[in-house]
Amino acid sequence: MSKVTIMMRKLAFAALCAIAVLPASPSRAQQATEVQLTYSKGQFQPSEVRAPADKPVAFRVKNLDAKAMEFESKSLRVEKVVAANSEGVINVRALKPGRYEFYDDFNEKARGALIVQ
């Protein structure tokens, strides 16, 4: 077996070990706080919602409009298309205190924020 092959196997093994020790997302282990949002006439209702810190959050988004919307947030690191006249659930990890903005990626004007305290 060549030295290159041995080196490649060692590095591949090291990479696998590194992946194995990475912590999984904590949001799956705890009970999530549910946040209900309605999307109607191109706006979120309410446009500002609150949730406790260090607990996962589940957004339940009801799209009452006749066209699809995409719930998206860079700071929450989630995106999900919610079809017209339907409902979508977006699970978010436990969050630190702060303000997290979200929006409809298909509609520049539709904005909202999650306040975590």
Next chain:
Amino acid sequence: MWNGTGAGQRHLLGLPLASCVLLGSAGSGRAQDASSWKDIETKYIFGFTTGSGIGLEGEKEFTVDTIGRFGKRDGHYAATETKYEFEFTPSQFIQIEFGALGSTHNIAGVTDLDDRRQVAATGGFAELRYLAIERTSSNPLSVTLAVEPTVRLIDETSGTRVHNFEFETTVNADLELMKNRLFAGFNLLYEPEVTSTLMGEVQREAKFGGSAALSLRIASNVVVGGEVWYLRHYDAANLTAFTGDAVMLGPSIYIQFTPKMFMTAAWNAQVWGREIGNPVSLNLAEFQRHRARLKFAWEF
């Protein structure tokens, strides 16, 4: 075989870049109030420096990322490597990327390198990125750790047939200095590699270094910036046989064309360098005089 010249290559790179700047600035007049801008993904706003962004859970992206390297001590040297990359974010902490590599080499009259004009499929790579520290409204710092094993069958510098294995390890950090406006990026790089030539010779080497970058969002869809890299080269993976170092400096631009499509371009010139045992200015043995990057991405 490929018949393009180095000058032709630069024009080919320059034309789409100029078009992109014009297109981007056309869209920049819409809103100048940063408070109304959406948050930005920082991964690609710093040029060669990689930001900490890992995308959104469930997001998939296809990118074409070309890096060109130009100029050695003598003769004519132009080489490019293109990544055809698929990336996805399976969780809110991890991003995975993989893809194929293609390369071009146009070398003539360069000391220690054979003349060559070729286009080739080069190899493949995979990358795992883990978000270790996340930015919040009260913490402007975000840090991602990344590892990227790469296998090449064509040598990056000379274009000759080899078996090369590289294991790039980076720390990608960025700071939001002004909300939605001004960002500082920092990278720490350790890149060991082992190369086996067709003659059976095995060479080990490593690159070690870091970068600092500053990027300003001048419009909701345009970010411009500058970066500086300090890179050291070793003829050993454990950083014991230092052979030279270099400082690269240059500008970058990022343009978001649509919510699902963007490009980034950067150019670095070597402004200082040294080769151990060779009293010349710049290090053109292990590094190049110029490097340029052009990347297009489509999210879906």
